Amino acid sequence: MGLLDGKVAIVTGAGHGIGRGHALELAKQGAKVVVNDLGGSVRGEGQGRAADETVALIEKRGGTAVSNYSDVGDYDQAGELVNRAIEAFGKLDILVNNAGIVRDAVIWNMPVDDFDAVIRVHVRGTWSTSSHAARYWRAAAKSGETVRGRIINTTSGAGLGGNFGQSSYATAKAAIVGLTQTLALELLRTGVTVNAVGPSGLTRITASIPGMPESFEPDEVADDEWHAMDPSNSSPLVAWLASDEADHVTGHVIRSIEDRIIWMQGWKERKTITAGGKRWDPTKLGDVINQDLFETRAPGMRF
Ligand SMILES: NC(=O)c1ccc[n+]([C@@H]2O[C@H](COP(=O)([O-])OP(=O)(O)OC[C@H]3O[C@@H](n4cnc5c(N)ncnc54)[C@H](O)[C@@H]3O)[C@@H](O)[C@H]2O)c1
Numbered sequence: 001m002g003l004l005d006g007k008v009a010i011v012t013g014a015g016h017g018i019g020r021g022h023a024l025e026l027a028k029q030g031a032k033v034v035v036n037d038l039g040g041s042v043r044g045e046g047q048g049r050a051a052d053e054t055v056a057l058i059e060k061r062g063g064t065a066v067s068n069y070s071d072v073g074d075y076d077q078a079g080e081l082v083n084r085a086i087e088a089f090g091k092l093d094i095l096v097n098n099a100g101i102v103r104d105a106v107i108w109n110m111p112v113d114d115f116d117a118v119i120r121v122h123v124r125g126t127w128s129t130s131s132h133a134a135r136y137w138r139a140a141a142k143s144g145e146t147v148r149g150r151i152i153n154t155t156s157g158a159g160l161g162g163n164f165g166q167s168s169y170a171t172a173k174a175a176i177v178g179l180t181q182t183l184a185l186e187l188l189r190t191g192v193t194v195n196a197v198g199p200s201g202l203t204r205i206t207a208s209i210p211g212m213p214e215s216f217e218p219d220e221v222a223d224d225e226w227h228a229m230d231p232s233n234s235s236p237l238v239a240w241l242a243s244d245e246a247d248h249v250t251g252h253v254i255r256s257i258e259d260r261i262i263w264m265q266g267w268k269e270r271k272t273i274t275a276g277g278k279r280w281d282p283t284k285l286g287d288v289i290n291q292d293l294f295e296t297r298a299p300g301m302r303f
Helices: 017-028 050-060 075-089 112-142 157-161 167-186 235-242 282-293
Strands: 008-011 032-036 065-068 094-096 149-154 192-198 253-257 260-263
Touching: 008 017, 008 075, 017 032, 017 050, 017 094, 017 235, 032 050, 032 075, 050 065, 065 075, 075 112, 094 112, 094 235, 112 149, 112 167, 112 192, 149 167, 149 235, 157 167, 157 192, 157 253, 167 192, 192 235, 235 253
Parallel strands: 008 032, 008 094, 032 065, 094 149, 149 192, 192 253
Antiparallel strands: 253 260
């Protein structure tokens, strides 16, 4: 018995790296998988058939999968991806939004077209596939079906805390958290949970950072073998979030780094001061904010 027997899943960007690991794990747990990948470079240039390699690996291991080569940033192609699951396997239960590209540079060197390209794949891509899946699940729920849908998005440390040289990527990954929290609210009554994972591992993306090792994509890793930088280390978390066991989990951000699972907590009120029913005087705010809010002197705030 697999955790996902009878389920149908889409994993975007599953031709390489982390998404490939998710697709293999979901298939191992019994899901039928649509392996999506545009097949371009790490910068999102060109296209190819990387999805076929993941499908072949799943089939070699006894699982069931089909390829799809949609560009998730194209709204209509994102719709074709959702339809591919329904046409091939009759339904959709799980959508894992993982596809991503990077075009890193400090902001004063980053061309605006590179900013747009990164936002397009991560944000527009995650939103577009989710939009088509949400329409499908809403229609199913309205026709009386019991829906147990899953959307699992992909954020990163850059989006959660910022990262030098990644103003486009960090912005995109932070936006995905806002999207996750909003879709968790909007789809709650439809029966769909929406969460975000923050994975890790050596992939084409990390290999594009100067000094970093090659990506880790072996055909086989024995069940009792474990590598700290294996990009499939977060796939067990994704498989569990995708399962019926995680019915109660929605709107969360959970990182999976090496062997650790880390439940993240976002922006919370830390301290409030009040002007006592009148408008603040900006010439007095400096003292009040430094002493009463920060409880420190201003220079100490620059770290
Ligand atoms: N590697 C890490 O340490 C790390 C850490 C945090 C988050 N992430 C995130 O994990 C996800 C996977 O990245 P990865 O590191 O495995 O990189 P990767 O390059 O190996 O995989 C990304 C895949 O997405 C595909 N893709 C790109 N644009 C696409 C599009 N428009 N439509 C469909 N597919 C497209 C690529 O072809 C590629 O196969 C990304 O969202 C990335 O931001 C990675």
